Every structure is written in C-alpha cells, then in structure tokens.
Amino acid sequence: MKIITIRVPTKVTFFGEHGVVYGTHAIASTIPVYIDISGKLNKDSYNIVLNIKHGLQLTINNFLISKKNINEVKVEVEPEHVKKILNYVLTAISICEEVLDVNKSRYGYIITIDSPLPIGVGLGTSASVSVGISSLCLLLNDYIKNIEDHKYDIAKLAWSVEKSVQGSASPMDTYTISLGGLRYIDPLTLDAYTIETDYDMPIIIGYTNKTSSTTELIQKVRKIKEKNNRIFNSILSVIENIVNEAKEAFIKKDVESLGMLMNINHGLLRSLGVVDNRHDMLIHILREAGALGAKTSGAGGGGAFIALAPSKEIQERLIILLESLGAKIVSRSLYPNGVTFLKND
Numbered sequence: 001m002k003i004i005t006i007r008v009p010t011k012v013t014f015f016g017e018h019g020v021v022y023g024t025h026a027i028a029s030t031i032p033v034y035i036d037i038s039g040k041l042n043k044d045s046y047n048i049v050l051n052i053k054h055g056l057q058l059t060i061n062n063f064l065i066s067k068k069n070i071n072e073v074k075v076e077v078e079p080e081h082v083k084k085i086l087n088y089v090l091t092a093i094s095i096c097e098e099v100l101d102v103n104k105s106r107y108g109y110i111i112t113i114d115s116p117l118p119i120g121v122g123l124g125t126s127a128s129v130s131v132g133i134s135s136l137c138l139l140l141n142d143y144i145k146n147i148e149d150h151k152y153d154i155a156k157l158a159w160s161v162e163k164s165v166q167g168s169a170s171p172m173d174t175y176t177i178s179l180g181g182l183r184y185i186d187p188l189t190l191d192a193y194t195i196e197t198d199y200d201m202p203i204i205i206g207y208t209n210k211t212s213s214t215t216e217l218i219q220k221v222r223k224i225k226e227k228n229n230r231i232f233n234s235i236l237s238v239i240e241n242i243v244n245e246a247k248e249a250f251i252k253k254d255v256e257s258l259g260m261l262m263n264i265n266h267g268l269l270r271s272l273g274v275v276d277n278r279h280d281m282l283i284h285i286l287r288e289a290g291a292l293g294a295k296t297s298g299a300g301g302g303g304a305f306i307a308l309a310p311s312k313e314i315q316e317r318l319i320i321l322l323e324s325l326g327a328k329i330v331s332r333s334l335y336p337n338g339v340t341f342l343k344n345d
C-alpha cells in the first residue's frame with residue numbers, strides 16, 4: 001500500500017485580518033515552518049488510525065476512530081489542541097469523501113501528522129492540517145494525480161473544512177497555504193495574487209500563549225459590528241486602504257512604509273478588542289527597541305505577532321529581546337511555496 005508524504009507550510013498574516021471575514025482584502029504569506037503529513041489507505045479496516053507528533057514529542061499514538069462516527073466529530077480527548085486537530089482531520093476526510101464521493105470502497109486511513117507548532121497559535125496551523133489532509137485524501141484515493149495542478153481545488157475544499165469546524169472563516173489561510181508565497185487575497189472573488197517582493201527582508205515571526213479561540217475572537221468583532229455598524233464600516237475602509245498601500249509598498253520594497261502600515265493596522269486590531277495586553281506591551285517594546293513596525297498577526301488574543309526590522313543586525317537584537325521576554329520565535333523569513341508533495345514510499 002503506497003504511503004504518501006505531504007509538506008504543508010504554515011502562514012503569517014501581514015495585513016487585513018478580521019476585515020477579510022467581511023470582504024476586505026488581506027495580505028498573508030507562507031513561512032518556512034512546516035507540518036508534514038503522511039498516510040496510506042487502511043484496506044484491512046474502515047477505521048482511521050491517527051498518530052500526532054508535536055515537536056519531538058509523540059502526543060497521540062495509534063488513536064483509533066471508527067469511520068461510522070466520522071460525522072460526529074466532537075471527539076473527547078485531551079489535551080485540547082489534540083482534540084482540535086482531530087476535528088479538522090475528521091471533517092477534512094468526511095468532506096473529501098462525501099462531497100467528492102471518493103473512496104467508494106470505504107477503506108480506512110493510517111495517518112501521521114508531524115507539527116512543530118501547537119494548533120491555534122495564529123499561524124494558520126488548523127488551515128495547514130485542513131489543506132494537508134484534503135490533499136492526502138484526494139491523492140490516496142486517486143482523485144488527483146498530483147498537487148501542483150489542483151491547488152485551487154485543494155484550497156476550496158480545505159476552506160469548507162475550516163468553515164464547517166469554526167462556523168466562520170475567510171478563504172485567506174487555506175488559499176495562502178495551498179498556493180504559497182506572499183498573496184493579496186480577495187475573499188469575494190477568491191483571487192489570490194502573488195506579490196513580488198524581497199522574501200529575505202528582516203522580519204521576525206513568533207508567538208506568545210494564546211488566550212482565546214479564533215471563533216471567540218471573530219464573535220467579539222461581530223458584536224462591535226452589530227453594536228455600531230457605521231463605525232465598524234469606517235474601520236473596515238481604513239483596513240482596506242492599509243492593505244492596498246501595503247501591496248504597493250511590498251512591490252517597491254519600501255520597508256519604512258510597511259512598518260508604519262503595520263503599526264496602524266495593529267492599532268485598528270486593538271480598537272476591535274482582539275489584542276491582549278501582554279501582546280500589546282511586547283509590540284510597543286519592539287518598536288522602542290528599533291522595529292520599523294510590529295503587529296499582532298491573525299485572530300489575536302495573544303498568539304502570533306510579526307515585526308519588521310530596518311537591518312539584519314537589529315533583527316538579531318530584537319530576537320534576543322523577544323526570547324528574553326518569553327516569546328517563541330518561529331521564522332525570520334517568508335517562504336515562496338505552498339503545499340507540496342514530498343515523497344511516495
């Protein structure tokens with residue numbers, strides 16, 4: 001039985017998170033931090049056998065789920081982040097099989113997920129799992145022969161997984177992760193244009209502990225919209241302007257402008273109530289210490305941040321500072337690719 005291994009990058013949101021849920025553009029990029037997913041069909045049983053490795057730790061070994069229960073994805077396991085991964089895995093297999101009617105013989109699967117990051121830190125980990133499992137399901141069942149020619153289909157499938165698990169999700173994460181590189185996302189037309197820029201600019205991407213779930217944070221923002229739609233729409237139009245200015249600044253490699261736009265975008269996220277205080281303090285310390293710009297990235301409530309330094313030297317200094325404050329650094333550069341086929345054993 002063939003074993004397929006897929007490499008899925010994670011991602012950072014540069015500009016436009018939350019607004020993108022309501023139709024404004026966003027800019028996000030894949031980063032060189034990967035989740036590797038390998039799997040094979042299980043012809044001896046209808047069950048799904050799952051192994052989850054997190055860093056060097058084996059969190060779950062031979063976890064068995066009957067495919068009869070595939071639609072009851074409320075699996076009760078601890079710890080919480082493993083339960084979250086299971087929900088994305090099962091929903092992705094269910095949607096892949098039901099919607100596309102693949103795997104008519106109803107074989108099971110044996111799957112291993114190897115992730116260096118905990119799920120839900122705001123670096124698109126849940127979208128990476130959705131993209132990876134969707135790709136794996138389509139490949140193992142011979143619905144597609146390669147990933148390269150089907151990235152938009154994979155992105156669309158993975159987006160429906162995100163919407164099903166979370167209730168609400170924009171296409172930003174799944175399209176960026178599937179297609180790869182720095183992308184200007186239009187959530188209404190589903191266009192995701194590549195922005196040509198310097199992939200080696202001195203950025204820092206990291207995270208701190210996250211205090212709320214993406215679903216809770218999206219609901220928090222929705223409450224502001226319901227309470228005062230006019231003000232909310234004004235904020236949305238500033239976010240849209242920031243994203244469009246940032247697109248031009250990336251093309252011109254104008255890092256000063258990018259830094260300023262990151263700072264303004266952070267202020268707007270704060271006004272929407274999704275920046276936690278510890279994160280806000282960290283962002284301000286970074287700016288004081290020489291960052292051109294710094295912002296919360298993704299849904300907020302702690303979690304991911306991104307900073308831009310004026311030089312590689314200051315980038316190094318800021319990284320030391322961040323680590324001394326307890327933040328975890330995951331990347332110093334962007335990544336030009338999306339989901340890729342790694343090997344066939």
Ligand code: PMV
Nearest residue numbers: 017018122124169170298299
């Ligand atoms: O925290 P992340 O990486 O899952 O990003 C969420 C971004 C939001 O705009 C808040 C939600 C979305 O679906 O786009």
